[in-house]
Amino acid sequence: MSNKKYPYNVVAEPKDLKELVNYCAKEYGDKKAFWYREKNKEIVKSFKQVADDVKALGTYFHSIGFKNKHIAIMGENSYEWIISYFAIVNGGNVVVPIDKENVAKDVKFQLTQSDTDLFLYSDTYSDIAEFCGIQSINFKTYAELIDKGNELIKNGDNSFDETQIDAEQMCAIVFTSGTTSEPKGVMLSHKGLAKDAVISLKNLSIPEGTVSLLPLYHTFGFMACVLCQMLVGFPVYINTSLKRAFDDIKYAAPKHISVVPMLLVVIYNKIWSNVRAGGKEKLFKTMIKVSNALLKVGIDIRRKVFKQVFDAFGGNLEMLITGGSSIDEKYIKGFRDIGITVTNGYGITECSPIVATMRTKHYAPASVGAIQPELEGRVVDGEIQIKGPTVFLGYYKNEKATAEAFDGEWFKTGDLGSIDEDGLLYIDGRKKNLIILSNGKNVVPEELESLIMNNIPEVKEVVVYGENDKIVAEIYPDYEIADVEKTINEKVNELNQSLPLFKRMATVKFTATEFPKTTTKKIKRVHN
Secondary structure, three states: OOEOOOOOOOOOOOOOHHHHHHHHHHHHOOOEEEEEEEOOEEEEEEHHHHHHHHHHHHHHHHHOOOOOOEEEEEOOOOHHHHHHHHHHHOOOOEEEEOOOOOOHHHHHHHHHHOOOOEEEEOHHHHHHHHHHOOOEEEHHHHHHHHHHHHHHHHOOOOHHHHOOOOOOOEEEEEEOOOOOOOOOEEEEEHHHHHHHHHHHHHHOOOOOOEEEOOOOOOHHHHHHHHHHHHHOOOOEEEOOOHHHHHHHHHHHOOOEEEEOHHHHHHHHHHHHHHHHHOOOHHHHHHHHHHHHHHHOOOOOOHHHHOHHHHHOOOOOOOEEEEEOOOOOHHHHHHHHHHOOEEEEEEEOHHHOOEEEEOOOOEOOOOOOOEEOOOOEEEEEOOEEEEEOOOOOOEEOOOHHHHHHHEEOOEEEEEEEEEEOOOOEEEEEEEHHHOEEOOOOOEEOHHHHHHHHHHHOOOEEEEEEEEEOOEEEEEEEEOOOOOOHHHHHHHHHHHHHHOOOHHHOOOEEEEOOOOOOEOOOOOEOOOOO
8 A cells, every 4th residue: 555646647638529529530540449249249430430420419409409508418328329429519519418317307307497498219218209299319219310421521511620619618517416416517627628538647647458337327437338448449239228237248358347336345245155155164264364365575476376366257247446435445355455456536427527536656545536637626614625627617597506515616515524644545435424423523424324334244234314303323224144233233233332422323213214315326315
């Protein structure tokens, strides 16, 4: 471990997304950019093909009157989704990525709030498109639209190429999936998105080859699995459904994957369940001890002795990138023991979205990484605030919320935490979730939730909140375990003994069902 700063990586620095796509086409040409399987057939798209398809689709949009318009996209991860995004923003329009988990009324609300003029959708969401009642295009016609665009270009239509991009202006409206409030439309710019890709790659070195498991409508998914990969010329295998995640990982054999914390834990547990199912748990633990001892003297045998684990993920996996919350050190150490680096990070949609990532020589397991170059961070009354070129333009048609989100040029993230002298960021919880007791003490519920989840395996989900000036832990337990409520109560009491009096949980409640969640799998805190 080391917190020593060292030089940033050198990467190209496009000023906007149009420049990024064109740079990649020129620099990487026929190299594989995206690939996927369709009806068991492997399809490969080069960087040049990406640029050509973007230009064709963007030209078609212009031909039917869509320039300086708002165009929404809703669908599974797909090549068509990616090309549509670039065709929209690089043609002078504004993209509105819609969460595919949203129900029809929520989609209609967001289309209305964002003043959407055209709705692009995959066939799965035909009913929603019909319900929303605005002009729409089904991805089924994608190939036909590309052909029409190419014909227009052949006949001299240069409208797409001639479109000048103002990097400072809004190019995307992305709705937050807040756990406590109504979604707000975050206005992002070409400059913010392009700059975030650049500084993310300056901060963190990634190995070549990934699978896009994260949803592309989520800004982190698009940034980590599309923009960053393109800028360094790395191929992306497009996963269209999480049901096929492990099959796609094994097929594509990536060297790194970006995941949400929940999926990181699933992968970790899958590794150990496979080991136990094979009756090799004792041997596995012994080999970890031997491997770690050899590692201390510079001998690394991990990829050989744990080959069976690597084979389940295609054989090449080196790194898992995650973000959103701190990762328990047991997972970081557990993956490191077998030869996989876990890289944590922190982002928020309003910052385009990545703010910090761990670095190879500049990190600490409890942190969410080093704040990226060109960004500044500070802590005011416990709240993390960020200033820099990736910060958003404001909330669309919501001046009040925009004003409340800023202190001068500083964006108030709403996250509680600290920044150490090395520029490493630590996140404790959300300011809105803070429990303020009548004795003046403040309790961060996420801290207690983390303690419970990491020390009481019988707990599947937990939400901690204040009620009648007392701290309550509401728990969804594993009801397959006998006497589970009694066991959990006993363990919470034990945990309480290690806590200061004001942090102790006075009441434990149980729920028979999972807590409602946002589409990014964060528990909705209905008690706020």
